[in-house]
Amino acid sequence: MDSKLDKGYEPHDVEAHWYAFWESEGLFAAKEEGGDDTYSIVIPPPNVTGVLHMGHALNVTLQDILCRYRRSKGDNVLWMPGTDHAGIATQNVVERQLASEGTDRHQVGREAFIERVWEWRKQYGGAIINQLKRLGASCDWDRERFTMDEGLSRAVRKVFVDLYDQGLIYRGDYIINWCPRCHTALADLEVEHEQTDGKLYQILYPFVDQEGGLIVATTRPETMLGDTAVAINPKDERYEDLTAEKVMLPIMNREIPIVKDSYVDLKFGTGALKVTPAHDVNDFEIGLRHDLPRVKVIGEDGCMTAEAGEFEGMDRFECRKAIVAKLDEMGLLKKVEPHDHGVGQCYRCKTTVEPNLSKQWFVKAGPLAEKAIKAVESKKTRIVPEVWEKTYFEWLYNIRDWCISRQIWWGHRIPAWTCQDCGEVMVRLEDPEKCPCGSANLQQESDVLDTWFSSALWPFSTMGWPDQTELLKAYYPTSVLITGFDILFFWVARMMMMGLQFMDEVPFKDVYIHALVRDENGEKMSKSKGNVIDPLEVIESQGTDAFRFTLASFAAMGRDIKLSVKRIEGYRHFINKIWNAARFTLTNVENNPDAAAKASKSTAIPDRWILSRLNQVILQVEADLEAYQFSSAANILYKFMWHEFCDWYLEAIKPILYREGAEEERNATVATLQRVLNDALVLLHPFIPFVTEEIWHHMPGAEGSIMKAPYPAAVDEAVGLGPDKDAEKEMELVMAAVTAVRNIRGEMNIPPNQALAAIIEPTDDFAKEALARESGLVSNLARLSSLEVGGKRPKGAATAVVDGASVYVLLEGVIDLDKEEARLEKEIAKLTKELVKLDKKLNNEDFLAKAPDNVVEKVRGQQAEMTEKREHLESNLEKVREIHGDQG
RNA sequence: GGGCGGGUAGCUCAGUUGGGAGAGCACCGGCCUUACAAGCCGGGGGUCACAGGUUCAAGCCCUGUUCCGCCUACCA
Numbered sequence: 034m035d036s037k038l039d040k041g042y043e044p045h046d047v048e049a050h051w052y053a054f055w056e057s058e059g060l061f062a063a064k065e066e067g068g069d070d071t072y073s074i075v076i077p078p079p080n081v082t083g084v085l086h087m088g089h090a091l092n093v094t095l096q097d098i099l100c101r102y103r104r105s106k107g108d109n110v111l112w113m114p115g116t117d118h119a120g121i122a123t124q125n126v127v128e129r130q131l132a133s134e135g136t137d138r139h140q141v142g143r144e145a146f147i148e149r150v151w152e153w154r155k156q157y158g159g160a161i162i163n164q165l166k167r168l169g170a171s172c173d174w175d176r177e178r179f180t181m182d183e184g185l186s187r188a189v190r191k192v193f194v195d196l197y198d199q200g201l202i203y204r205g206d207y208i209i210n211w212c213p214r215c216h217t218a219l220a221d222l223e224v225e226h227e228q229t230d231g232k233l234y235q236i237l238y239p240f241v242d243q244e245g246g247l248i249v250a251t252t253r254p255e256t257m258l259g260d261t262a263v264a265i266n267p268k269d270e271r272y273e274d275l276t277a278e279k280v281m282l283p284i285m286n287r288e289i290p291i292v293k294d295s296y297v298d299l300k301f302g303t304g305a306l307k308v309t310p311a312h313d314v315n316d317f318e319i320g321l322r323h324d325l326p327r328v329k330v331i332g333e334d335g336c337m338t339a340e341a342g343e344f345e346g347m348d349r350f351e352c353r354k355a356i357v358a359k360l361d362e363m364g365l366l367k368k369v370e371p372h373d374h375g376v377g378q379c380y381r382c383k384t385t386v387e388p389n390l391s392k393q394w395f396v397k398a399g400p401l402a403e404k405a406i407k408a409v410e411s412k413k414t415r416i417v418p419e420v421w422e423k424t425y426f427e428w429l430y431n432i433r434d435w436c437i438s439r440q441i442w443w444g445h446r447i448p449a450w451t452c453q454d455c456g457e458v459m460v461r462l463e464d465p466e467k468c469p470c471g472s473a474n475l476q477q478e479s480d481v482l483d484t485w486f487s488s489a490l491w492p493f494s495t496m497g498w499p500d501q502t503e504l505l506k507a508y509y510p511t512s513v514l515i516t517g518f519d520i521l522f523f524w525v526a527r528m529m530m531m532g533l534q535f536m537d538e539v540p541f542k543d544v545y546i547h548a549l550v551r552d553e554n555g556e557k558m559s560k561s562k563g564n565v566i567d568p569l570e571v572i573e574s575q576g577t578d579a580f581r582f583t584l585a586s587f588a589a590m591g592r593d594i595k596l597s598v599k600r601i602e603g604y605r606h607f608i609n610k611i612w613n614a615a616r617f618t619l620t621n622v623e624n625n626p627d628a629a630a631k632a633s634k635s636t637a638i639p640d641r642w643i644l645s646r647l648n649q650v651i652l653q654v655e656a657d658l659e660a661y662q663f664s665s666a667a668n669i670l671y672k673f674m675w676h677e678f679c680d681w682y683l684e685a686i687k688p689i690l691y692r693e694g695a696e697e698e699r700n701a702t703v704a705t706l707q708r709v710l711n712d713a714l715v716l717l718h719p720f721i722p723f724v725t726e727e728i729w730h731h732m733p734g735a736e737g738s739i740m741k742a743p744y745p746a747a748v749d750e751a752v753g754l755g756p757d758k759d760a761e762k763e764m765e766l767v768m769a770a771v772t773a774v775r776n777i778r779g780e781m782n783i784p785p786n787q788a789l790a791a792i793i794e795p796t797d798d799f800a801k802e803a804l805a806r807e808s809g810l811v812s813n814l815a816r817l818s819s820l821e822v823g824g825k826r827p828k829g830a831a832t833a834v835v836d837g838a839s840v841y842v843l844l845e846g847v848i849d850l851d852k853e854e855a856r857l858e859k860e861i862a863k864l865t866k867e868l869v870k871l872d873k874k875l876n877n878e879d880f881l882a883k884a885p886d887n888v889v890e891k892v893r894g895q896q897a898e899m900t901e902k903r904e905h906l907e908s909n910l911e912k913v914r915e916i917h918g919d920q921g
Numbered sequence: 922g923g924g925c926g927g928g929u930a931g932c933u934c935a936g937u938u939g940g941g942a943g944a945g946c947a948c949c950g951g952c953c954u955u956a957c958a959a960g961c962c963g964g965g966g967g968u969c970a971c972a973g974g975u976u977c978a979a980g981c982c983c984u985g986u987u988c989c990g991c992c993u994a995c996c997a
Contacts, residue, residue, distance in 0.1 A: 038956090040956090040957080041957080041959070042959090226993085226994085233997080249997080250996095250997060251997060252997070253997090296995080296996095297996090297997085298996045298997080300996080301996045301997065302996085302997070305997095306996090306997055307997075308997095313995085313997080314995055315995045315996090315997080316995095316997085318995080372997095374996090374997090375994085420925075420926080421925095423924080423925075424924080424925070424992075424993090427923095427924065427925090427992095427993080428992095428993080431993090431994090518991095518992085519992095521992095522992095522993095549991095586935090586944095586945090587934085589934090589935065589936095593926095593927090593990075593991085595933060595934085596933090597932085597933065597946085599932090599933085599945085599946055599947090600933070600934095600945065600946070602946085602959085603945055603946060603959095604945090605959070606957095606959045606960085607959095608959090609957070609959050609960090610956090610957065610959080610960085612956085612957080612959095613956040613957035613959090613960085614956065614957080615956080616956045616957080617956035617957080618956080619956095620956075621956095660937090662937085664935075665935090665937095668935080668944075671944090671945095672944090679956085679957085680961085683956075684954095684961095687955095691955090772962095772963090775962055775963060776962095776963065776964090777963095778951085778962075778963075779950075779951065779962065779963030779964070780950095780963070780964080782950075782951065783951085784951065784952065785951080785952055785954060785961090785962070786952080786954075816954075867941070870941075871941080874940095874941095874977080874978080877977060877978090878977085879976095879977035879978090880977040880978070881977080882977075883976085883977045883978090884940075884977055884978070885940085887940095888940055888978090891940080891941085892940085892941080895941065
């Protein structure tokens with residue numbers, strides 16, 4: 034072991050080295066059989082096509098913090114990793130590859146295409162996993178899963194068959210969202226609505242056997258070719274006297290009925306609605322109610338079908354122009370006005386989605402949603418922060434059936450066969466060979482399932498379900514799911530539904546929803562704005578630990594995270610600070626090799642103080658992590674390490690460490706120093722695993738990985754670790770006195786190397802004794818050449834008042850009286866401002882009568898303290914003015 | 922249309938049962954003080970969006986106004 038640390042912390046090699054070490058030592062592995070205290074998390078599986086972005090980084094960092102923390106608490110932790118096969122996205126990637134080779138999937142054929150996808154996966158699919166490792170993720174990698182794995186596929190098939198048998202999956206002709214580019218149906222959730230400046234066209238549909246007609250309005254004129262009715266609201270007074278029953282559909286010259294339907298909005302347009310059951314969700318419903326024919330005029334390729342007559346083959350948007358021109362020519366286009374409306378886009382490729390009629394598979398969501406709602410209502414699953422519950426409920430209450438079939442090749446093929454002879458549909462766990470009718474002419478459904486269908490099973494499919502494995506017994510339900518709100522519906526709600534349906538138990542006890550770092554599609558970070566921050570670049574330049582600590586400190590924020598490199602740099606400095614504190618500590622430990630062995634409990638105030646502070650930090654970090662208060666925990670540690678341990682403690686103990694002789698005292702302090710750093714490293718490790726592991730191995734007596742070190746006990750009598758109010762009070766007085774002197778130095782522009790003499794005049798007994806005891810400490814920290822405790826105010830001194838004492842810094846001959854006068858006036862003004870507020874309170878009868886006693890007492894105390902302070906300052910100001918007067 | 926969140930220091934944001942307004946960065950001044958200049962010491966800076974209300978007491982609770990953002994939806 035080499036205890037010499039380099040001067041600055043260099044994360045690069047350290048990170049690679051320790052990550053490999055952890056893996057080779059098997060420190061991430063969960064015990065199969067679990068045990069009493071198990072803790073489990075399933076990772077939100079990133080897309081196999083994905084590259085690490087800020088969202089992953091935050092998400093994974095938080096999970097890693099919890100897992101490492103839980104291990105230190107002695108739990109048996111399972112963190113289940115894996116990736117998602119991302120049907121449409123992955124297929125798109127490989128299709129692009131084929132296109133660059135001048136071919137396409139249809140030429141290649143289904144089987145060969147799927148082969149290609151697997152090849153692609155083998156070659157590139159692990160990228161994101163390696164990127165997660167660079168973040169330090171302590172997943173149990175030996176258990177890594179993929180939604181297309183054999184085991185998971187078995188689970189998918191079982192779930193599909195069971196739901197079908199339970200009547201919760203059905204197939205039918207419905208309007209679905211169709212992406213003409215991806216050539217597949219999409220679930221409602223997969224459609225993004227983009228506000229678009231469109232046009233509203235008003236078109237006259239003439240009556241068949243009388244003059245006049247109805248004017249309908251539409252944003253998609255091309256769909257008129259498929260109109261099979263015009264609807265009006267039965268309550269519409271404008272049409273009370275309407276006798277016509279039919280209108281003539283222009284261009285197509287088709288007679289279509291006028292139907293009455295209360296869906297029609299009385300206030301919109303003319304109150305007459307063209308009905309296209311094959312290309313609009315609402316029209317589809319109206320069509321069902323009035324038994325209207327469905328004419329499909331737009332095909333799956335986004336071009337007009339034969340039903341569109343002369344427009345057959347034309348692109349849908351071209352057709353729109355042509356139709357508008359033609360109607361205008363015919364004099365039927367009555368009005369065109371600008372119209373802002375939401376246009377649906379495919380979430381994968383941004384192509385405008387076409388509502389289209391087709392045969393699809395659906396999950397009947399109602400019964401499943403009901404259970405999912407109840408589980409959260411009854412707090413079997415707790416959503417943190419609670420505000421998200423409302424969003425969750427809102428969606429589930431209004432849930433619609435889930436279209437799960439996709440017309441692509443990459444995914445779980447639907448286990449349904451149709452008999453080509455009798456038309457019988459068979460949904461089976463095992464591939465059927467024959468139809469009950471005797472025919473062997475069976476054809477399997479060509480559609481695959483929505484990727485989210487398989488990820489909905491993730492919490493139990495990854496643990497081996499449908500087999501009743503040890504893993505499931507030990508680790509299901511999982512302890513917590515950590516995720517962003519963007520997939521609350523896509524994923525969380527669906528996992529809840531499936532988990533409850535198939536495991537009869539919630540998939541996770543807690544759901545922690547964290548903020549989102551938006552990617553290139555987001556508002557805050559976008560490629561076009563050029564403000565995207567690549568996590569891997571951050572890791573390269575700042576180190577993983579600095580990055581992780583930044584993310585943890587961000588975790589309390591709201592919905593958006595704005596990450597600046599500046600901020601990360603700040604935390605890189607923090608990592609370096611810890612590093613140097615460790616260097617200092619280790620040097621002193623090395624200089625006193627027997628310290629630990631020979632030490633008795635330290636009686637020195639700095640030691641007692643830091644141990645008392647450590648006691649509180651241990652408790653606070655624990656409480657914060659239990660409550661998912663990541664940023665609070667991170668900030669507590671930051672403040673403790675930098676501003677208490679480094680700024681005060683290390684400086685305070687230097688005299689003890691450097692003093693000749695006094696070996697016993699020094700041993701006690703060195704032992705305390707070592708202990709505090711030791712415990713702090715363990716507390717910090719979940720946040721910054723690499724640097725803590727590196728330092729850990731330089732600590733004398735440390736064995737093995739810091740990952741195996743138990744979470745520090747808050748109290749340890751043997752070394753004096755525990756609450757120590759007396760020490761805190763005394764140390765606070767010391768710090769106040771030191772700060773007072775430094776303040777004078779600063780304000781009077783006196784360089785640190787100029788020796789100063791000071792006198793402290795205590796004003797109460799505690800301060801008198803304490804300052805007498807700690808005068809050496811004060812004079813050292815304040816860089817005083819001499820300090821007299823108990824003297825009176827000398828001439829030519831600058832003054833400061835702390836709680837319990839007046840501090841005089843002798844500046845005879847040096848003192849700038851103007852400056853000193855100004856300084857005191859400023860202090861007095863500050864105090865006066867505060868005192869006015871306090872006086873007002875204490876003069877208020879109501880406050881005295883109604884506020885709790887402890888609050889009144891507190892305010893009284895503050896008032897007394899500040900009044901005394903001000904009096905001292907005022908008398909000092911008087912004296913300064915006298916001298917000033919003498920001189921002037 | 923419905924719902925949700927936010928407006929706190931120049932910037933990015935904390936502030937969890939209402940009880941003396943915070944951090945980081947930036948800024949100003951002084952320092953190479955034997956762990957750290959990736960540092961040390963000191964300092965300035967806020968009518969907590971606006972207007973009311975409840976309360977002894979409001980950044981925090983209630984009402985309204987306004988600006989920004991997000992989610993969701995079947996007004997063509």
